[in-house]
Amino acid sequence: MKSTPRFFRPASGLVLFLAAIGPSCAKPAADASETIPDGIREREVPPVRPCTVERREMVRVLETTSRLESDSEVQIFSELPGRAVEILVEEGDRVKKGDVLARLDHRDEDLAVADAEVALEEARENAAQTELKIAEARDSLAQRETEALQAERDWKRDEELFSSSDLARPLSQQALEARRLQKEQAEHAVEQARIALERSMLEKEQSATAVSRAQVALDRARLTRRKKDIVAPFDGVISLRNIRIGDSVGTAQAAFVLTDTDHLRALFSRPQEELRLFSDLRPSDGGEGEDGGLAIQATTEAYPDRSFEGYVERISPTIDATSGQFRVVARLREAEGTDRVLLPGMLVRMKIITARHPDALVIPKRALRREGERRFVLELVDGPDGTIVRRVPVEEGFQDEEYVEVIPVEEGALDAGTRLVLIGSRDLVDGDPVRVDELGDATETVGEDSTPR
Incomplete structure (x- = not known):
């Protein structure tokens, strides 16, 4: 096969180019201005899907997990x-508090209570007899005092008669001595009555x-009897029973576990960098719960369709030296x-509301849109030939899973009801015309930042 010399090889690209432009060159100049060259298309107005700025509350939250525990959970022995x-x-x-949970064999204790009741009754009877003795002793003393007074008068009368005359005494010396005796x-009988x-009175004491000693003995017997009943120390729910009828129950074996399910708390730790956030909350921040602490919204895996309210009750006054965290x-x-x-041991996911913006602009x-460190949105405004976009610089505020708060750099640049570009903003710049597509034909990669051309 012979090789064709290089300078005789046809220039295929040049031939095709001449073939393409040949016919157009042969037409009049007026026709050339009306024809669009092949490969060049007129730019279409891009469709966009709109959204509306809303005004509602946005909150700043910290998220954490914890397990619920009861304020009071005790083993009952x-x-x-x-x-x-x-x-x-x-x-x-x-x-309820004081309810009997179980009873042990208490026959001996019942007999001891009965014996103590009999002893108390005997003591009270003896006390009543003593009162009678006191009354009799008082009557006897009064009688002896009367007799002593009469004997005193008789002795004085006889003594006067004996001393009135030396010649004919009506009373002998012996009779006077008998009266004195x-x-x-x-008088001696009066002293004996007083002693009685x-x-x-001493017997009364x-x-x-x-009686008091018998009462104490009865109270002790009754207390011992009550100790044969296992009772609930507070209101709650029986979470565990360890004994059965006929079991020999000892003092070292937990018979029940009682849990207060009405007062549950969640303990969790936060880094010390957040201590000021928890400690310095003021009512003006709007983040406090009904009971004065930071408000909490919680969910559980067991009941994912329910939300539970709560609040931060207190924080630890110290920082753990090992972890650098404080307990909440x-x-x-x-x-x-x-x-x-809600039950003790249940895993809860908590959102701690640290601040509220009740009148935020939300999109x-x-x-x-993001452009480096700058943030902006594209507002849909009416232009001379249709809808165009206008770039509005904003700053980010609070956000949740779907929405973000925007703060216009220029005050009043946005308000509730302002229409923005939601989808279809790729390669759009300030002033570009767009076609608002309410049905959602506009497309955009989810999560992809739009970068202006």
Whole structure:
């Protein structure tokens, strides 16, 4: 095969080019101005999907997880050993403070109570007899005092008669001495009656002490009897039962576990960088809950369709030296009139509301455009030949999963009801015409930032 010399090889590209432009060159100049060259298309007005600026509340939140725990959860032990003869509750039962959960064999204790009651009754009877003795002693003393007074008068009368005349004495010396002896004996009887009264008063005090001692013995017997009953120390729910009828229950074995399910809290830790945020909240911030702390919104995996309100009750006054975090105690509550579903040990996801903007301008996140560190939106405005876009610089505020708060750099540049470009903003610049497509033919990659040309 012979090779064609290089300078004789046809220039195929040149031939095609001449063939393409040949006919156009042969036409008049007037026709050339009306014809669009092949490969060049007139730019179409791009379709865009609009959205509207809304005015509503936006909040700043911190998200964390924790497990609920009860304020009060205790193991209940029997105070005395014994054999279980009656079980009155089961797991899941709600009980009140003082309710009897189980009873141990208490026959011996019942006999001890009965014996103490008899002893107290005897002591009270003895006290009553002592009161009678006191009354008798007082009557005896009064009688002896009367007799002594009469003996005193008789002795003085006889003494005057004996001393009135030396010649004819109506009373002998012996009779006068007998009268004096009677007086002294009456005085001695008065002293004995007084001693008897004092002795009765002392017996009264002793009988009162005996009554008190018998009462203490009865109270102790009754207390011992009550210790044979295992009772609930507070309102709650039986979460565990460890004994059965006939079991020998000891004081080292937990018979029940009682949980207060009405007062639940969530404990979690936050880095110390957030301590000021938790500590310096003021009412003007709008982030406080009904009970004065930071407001909380919580959800659970067990009930994903329900939301629970709560608040931060307190924070730890110290920072853990190892982790550099501080502990936070939060409270959750369930709406009145609804079934109680929160339980200790349940995993909750909490959003802690640290600030509120009740009158924020809000747009869908996809309507916000980014250009480096700058943020802007494209407003849809009426132009001379149709709808055009206008670039409005903004700053980002609070945001959630779907929406973001925007703050116009120029005050009043945006307001509720302003229409923005949501989808279809790629390669659009300030002043470009667009076609508003309410049906959603405009497309844009989800999550892709729009960069102006």
